[in-house]
């Protein structure tokens with residue numbers, strides 16, 4: 001039987017704002033449990049309000065590793081005021097900008113998983129540029145433009161250890177199915193074309209690739 005998250009984790013997942021359906025969340029969790037066996041940290045790009053983070057954190061707790069999650073907490077393009085994915089409750093009225101960090105911290109607290117997560121608050125390429133240690137899993141769910149998705153792939157995929165997993169969200173091969181653009185699909189194709197990854201079955205718009213070879217090309 002596949003491993004399932006703690007009921008408290010699932011309640012926090014369901015209670016958090018976010019875009020991930022439960023079936024994809026369970027597939028992400030299963031990937032995280034498997035990757036956790038490598039004994040290395042799990043990293044997410046795109047925390048938002050912590051909906052997917054709690055699943056990684058639950059798997060990290062079970063594996064005795066940390067879950068790292070990267071976000072500037074100012075929202076992606078499509079989450080800004082006037083766009084389809086905007087939620088007014090994510091705006092800090094004092095500064096007039098989105099700030100999902102307090103909502104994320106609430107989600108994590110509710111899940112009882114604060115001790116298992118390191119939040120990296122900043123721009124993904126800036127953090128990746130100073131990162132220098134191997135990761136068991138990289139989950140890409142940050143900005144959905146080509147610029148951001150490509151930078152996330154180039155910045156983080158080279159740090160995936162052999163047998164580690166690259167998980168990409170919102171992969172839509174058919175333009176008519178996509179809501180936020182096809183940049184994640186192009187990143188997925190690029191990862192496969194690198195020859196460094198082998199795909200394993202996943203669910204919905206989630207794709208899970210195992211790093212089986214060297215040869216992930218980073219920036220340049």
Ligand SMILES: C[S@@+](CC[C@H](N)C(=O)[O-])C[C@H]1O[C@@H](n2cnc3c(N)ncnc32)[C@H](O)[C@@H]1O
Pocket residue numbers: 017018019020045046047048049050051052053070071072073074075076100122123124125141142143144148
């Ligand atoms: C689709 S949401 C993440 C959803 C979350 N994984 C979940 O399942 O609920 C994308 C997030 O990526 C963040 N983001 C976008 N571009 C970024 C960048 N260049 N660096 C850091 N965070 C970024 C946004 O602030 C936003 O919170």
